[in-house]
Amino acid sequence: MADVFTPEKRSELMSRIRGRDTKPELALRSMLHRLGYRFTVNGPKNKSLPGKPDIVLPKYRTVIFVHGCFWHGHQNCPAFRLPKSRRAFWKTKIEGNQARDLRNESALTSAGWHVVTIWECALKTPAARSWLTENLPQLLD
Numbered sequence: 001m002a003d004v005f006t007p008e009k010r011s012e013l014m015s016r017i018r019g020r021d022t023k024p025e026l027a028l029r030s031m032l033h034r035l036g037y038r039f040t041v042n043g044p045k046n047k048s049l050p051g052k053p054d055i056v057l058p059k060y061r062t063v064i065f066v067h068g069c070f071w072h073g074h075q076n077c078p079a080f081r082l083p084k085s086r087r088a089f090w091k092t093k094i095e096g097n098q099a100r101d102l103r104n105e106s107a108l109t110s111a112g113w114h115v116v117t118i119w120e121c122a123l124k125t126p127a128a129r130s131w132l133t134e135n136l137p138q139l140l141d
């Protein structure tokens with residue numbers, strides 16, 4: 001099927017989807033809350049740390065990024081497939097995002113932060129969410 005959007009239009013649509021307070025991110029927040037973690041989503045560190053982490057757990061010196069599978073190019077994920085048209089455009093864009101993610105992660109790690117990446121697909125279905133609820137404490141440890 002042909003892509004009905006121009007790259008610019010699609011880019012705009014995608015960035016709207018990508019915004020903060022997305023459903024997967026809210027699911028993660030309530031999960032953390034139920035597990036008793038204290039965290040910030042709008043604190044100074046959410047804005048000043050490399051990559052502007054979605055969630056900061058100051059006590060654990062841990063940051064969490066909730067990554068959209070499309071935008072961040074989740075490997076081997078059914079939710080990540082390059083659009084059929086303008087493949088080169090999307091490939092460059094997503095590879096740029098991945099390179100930036102790596103730079104942010106290494107900057108955070110060398111500043112002593114523990115970096116956790118949660119992919120959106122891990123928050124999408126009830127089964128995925130219950131797996132994550134069980135494994136979150138180890139991931140954050």
Ligand SMILES: [Zn+2]
Pocket residue numbers: 069074077078079080119120121122
């Ligand atoms: Zn994924």
